[in-house]
Amino acid sequence: MNEIQFCLLLAVALFSIGIYGLLTRRNAIGILLSIELMANAVNINLVAFSRVHGGAAGQVFALFAIALTVAEVAIGLGLVILMARTRKSINVDEARDLHG
Amino acid sequence: MNLHSLALAIPLLPLAAAAIVGLVRPIGRRGGLAATISIAAAAASLGCALLLLSHTAERFVLKLPWLPVGGRTLAEVGLRFDGISAPMLVVVGTVALMVQIYSVGYLSDEASGPRGRYFTWQSLFLFAMQGFVLSPNLLQLFSFYELIGLCSYLLIGYYWEKPSAGRAAVKAFWITKLGDVGFLIGLLVCWTQYKSFDLAAIEHAMTAGPAQANTWLLPALLFCGVASKSAQFPLHVWLPDAMEGPTPVSALLHAATMVAAGVYLLVSTSFLFAASPVMGEVVMYVGAFTAVFAALQGCVQNDIKRVLAYSTCSQLGLMVAAIGAGSVAAGYFHLVTHAFFKSLLFLAAGSAIHAVHTNDLREMGGLGRGMRWTGVFFGVGMLALAGIPPLSGFFSKELILASLEEHPVALVLGLATTIMTPYYMGRAFLLAFSGKPRSAAAEHPHESGWLMRGPMLLLCSLALIMGVFLWSFADTIHEPVHLEVTSIGLLGIALALAGLGLAWVFHGPRKTVIDALPKSLLEAARSSGVDALYVFGWRHVVFVFAATVSFFDRYIVDGLMNLIGWAGDRAGDALRRVQTGRAQDYVLALFLGLLALVAWGVWGG
Numbered sequence: 001m002n003e004i005q006f007c008l009l010l011a012v013a014l015f016s017i018g019i020y021g022l023l024t025r026r027n028a029i030g031i032l033l034s035i036e037l038m039a040n041a042v043n044i045n046l047v048a049f050s051r052v053h054g055g056a057a058g059q060v061f062a063l064f065a066i067a068l069t070v071a072e073v074a075i076g077l078g079l080v081i082l083m084a085r086t087r088k089s090i091n092v093d094e095a096r097d098l099h100g
Numbered sequence: 101m102n103l104h105s106l107a108l109a110i111p112l113l114p115l116a117a118a119a120i121v122g123l124v125r126p127i128g129r130r131g132g133l134a135a136t137i138s139i140a141a142a143a144a145s146l147g148c149a150l151l152l153l154s155h156t157a158e159r160f161v162l163k164l165p166w167l168p169v170g171g172r173t174l175a176e177v178g179l180r181f182d183g184i185s186a187p188m189l190v191v192v193g194t195v196a197l198m199v200q201i202y203s204v205g206y207l208s209d210e211a212s213g214p215r216g217r218y219f220t221w222q223s224l225f226l227f228a229m230q231g232f233v234l235s236p237n238l239l240q241l242f243s244f245y246e247l248i249g250l251c252s253y254l255l256i257g258y259y260w261e262k263p264s265a266g267r268a269a270v271k272a273f274w275i276t277k278l279g280d281v282g283f284l285i286g287l288l289v290c291w292t293q294y295k296s297f298d299l300a301a302i303e304h305a306m307t308a309g310p311a312q313a314n315t316w317l318l319p320a321l322l323f324c325g326v327a328s329k330s331a332q333f334p335l336h337v338w339l340p341d342a343m344e345g346p347t348p349v350s351a352l353l354h355a356a357t358m359v360a361a362g363v364y365l366l367v368s369t370s371f372l373f374a375a376s377p378v379m380g381e382v383v384m385y386v387g388a389f390t391a392v393f394a395a396l397q398g399c400v401q402n403d404i405k406r407v408l409a410y411s412t413c414s415q416l417g418l419m420v421a422a423i424g425a426g427s428v429a430a431g432y433f434h435l436v437t438h439a440f441f442k443s444l445l446f447l448a449a450g451s452a453i454h455a456v457h458t459n460d461l462r463e464m465g466g467l468g469r470g471m472r473w474t475g476v477f478f479g480v481g482m483l484a485l486a487g488i489p490p491l492s493g494f495f496s497k498e499l500i501l502a503s504l505e506e507h508p509v510a511l512v513l514g515l516a517t518t519i520m521t522p523y524y525m526g527r528a529f530l531l532a533f534s535g536k537p538r539s540a541a542a543e544h545p546h547e548s549g550w551l552m553r554g555p556m557l558l559l560c561s562l563a564l565i566m567g568v569f570l571w572s573f574a575d576t577i578h579e580p581v582h583l584e585v586t587s588i589g590l591l592g593i594a595l596a597l598a599g600l601g602l603a604w605v606f607h608g609p610r611k612t613v614i615d616a617l618p619k620s621l622l623e624a625a626r627s628s629g630v631d632a633l634y635v636f637g638w639r640h641v642v643f644v645f646a647a648t649v650s651f652f653d654r655y656i657v658d659g660l661m662n663l664i665g666w667a668g669d670r671a672g673d674a675l676r677r678v679q680t681g682r683a684q685d686y687v688l689a690l691f692l693g694l695l696a697l698v699a700w701g702v703w704g705g
Contacts, residue, residue, distance in 0.1 A: 023687060023691070092684065093682060095683075099681025100678065
């Protein structure tokens with residue numbers, strides 16, 4: 001198993017864990033954490049391929065992605081705080097006002 | 101002033117009067133001012149008609165294109181002046197003017213507002229009738245025919261606060277519309293057969309063009325319109341009820357306008373009937389039967405106006421029968437003489453009603469002492485209607501009997517009418533004006549003022565002398581007339597005298613008999629069987645059909661629509677459970693969808 005395969009497996013593992021967490025967690029904070037895992041799995045891929053192919057483009061993308069993820073987390077946490085204030089709970093199962 | 105503008109002025113002056121009185125509120129509210137304007141317009145219109153009468157050698161048609169479609173005109177609007185329209189213009193103008201002047205006296209007790217309305221409709225009516233008489237084509241004839249129907253509806257319903265008057269107005273409107281449907285279909289048939297509405301063009305096409313297959317169809321449909329307006333059996337039922345209007349309105353309606361319109365239509369389209377012998381016979385028998393049927397009804401009425409109404413119906417039957425038999429001159433001349441003496445009779449009856457405030461012959465009696473003028477007027481009208489020589493009615497009645505000479509059945513019906521007419525008129529005259537007063541109101545009747553006597557005097561003199569004009573009338577309309585001493589003519593005079601004698605025997609001044617017939621027979625005669633027939637047809641045919649259609653519409657057509665709506669609603673309800681509202685379910689669906697896409701990309705495509 002060479003270096004790139006190891007990196008890709010790690011990324012797949014992280015992404016799968018993230019998906020699992022996203023679908024199963026009931027806590028809004030946990031969901032945000034799972035999304036972070038998925039985003040970072042993608043970042044690992046970017047860096048890994050950047051190393052294989054040479055050039056800095058992949059690493060630059062990864063840096064951009066991290067910055068964007070920070071912004072996303074900031075918005076996500078803001079939403080969670082708002083939810084906690086209005087509903088006194090951050091259990092996402094309770095937030096289903098749009099059901100049919 | 102040239103002839104064209106004279107002819108234009110005849111209908112347009114009353115229209116202007118109607119517009120001024122009807123639209124300018126301050127004038128309409130002042131009854132007297134409204135009457136003055138309306139009467140002035142009617143008088144000026146009559147003046148124009150009289151001036152034109154001396155130029156009947158001239159014929160002209162003024163036309164404007166109307167309804168241009170694809171480079172050709174569907175119809176024209178215009179005036180047709182010739183020997184046929186000239187006498188009618190004068191008759192209509194004279195009677196309308198007399199009726200309007202008389203109305204000023206008759207309606208003097210009314211409030212001003214309603215009087216303004218009354219004179220608006222009167223002027224509009226005059227416009228409609230003169231426009232009708234001057235129409236050169238069937239489409240314009242139809243338009244004015246409808247306007248005449250509308251005006252009579254408005255005038256019959258003048259006392260609209262009375263439910264019976266409202267009902268009578270609506271009845272007159274609907275029954276005449278029933279016949280006009282035939283007229284309307286006739287217009288379509290006319291277009292398909294002759295490609296024109298113009299009367300002259302149709303006549304030309306009939307004589308010069310190729311022979312048409314169904315020559316009976318167009319006259320048959322037109323006759324539907326004639327029968328409803330001119331109250332021919334079985335469409336006559338509106339006419340007795342139309343007595344709910346003010347008496348001057350009845351005089352106008354029954355003499356010169358509404359019912360005359362039907363006969364005039366028959367006169368102006370007589371070439372169509374002449375081309376179809378079958379329709380001619382149908383028209384003749386319908387007319388003759390109506391004459392006898394209505395005369396029989398007239399014999400048993402106790403309402404003086406209803407006697408006159410059935411009499412009108414009966415006389416119209418005679419006119420229609422004569423035209424059906426091919427003698428346009430006889431029918432038309434009877435229309436003219438009848439217009440004068442019947443409006444005289446109605447106005448005289450109105451004068452009596454005005455004095456005793458009742459229509460009921462049983463509450464009159466002895467009016468001749470207090471109302472000598474009215475009595476004389478009614479008497480002259482009665483003799484003219486009875487056909488006693490040398491009054492005007494004699495000439496036209498003799499012509500009609502002569503025209504029926506070759507048709508034994510129609511002739512017998514005509515002669516039966518000839519004996520019944522003097523009887524019921526004599527009965528009405530004797531019950532109202534001779535004998536002893538039978539109610540308090542009849543004790544001291546007051547003669548009407550000169551506003552009412554003047555018009556009656558003029559109509560009375562016309563009823564006396566109109567017969568003299570028979571030959572100049574025949575010249576004007578270019579139809580030959582032959583008035584000779586025949587056995588039938590003498591029989592007609594004898595029957596008329598016999599009818600008057602019968603009235604004297606049964607209802608003379610020394611008798612107090614109201615009805616000469618047994619009670620049960622009277623009940624049967626007065627019960628309106630034809631009305632019942634209409635009610636039956638309405639309830640059991642039209643309603644049943646309407647209910648069926650309504651059921652189909654409500655439960656089949658609407659049901660289909662409702663089914664589609666219901667199915668959509670149910671499907672939406674079932675599918676809405678998919679939308680859980682939980683964000684994670686949507687993410688799962690998204691993820692599975694992505695996996696499916698990837699799988700399809702790797703193994704599928």
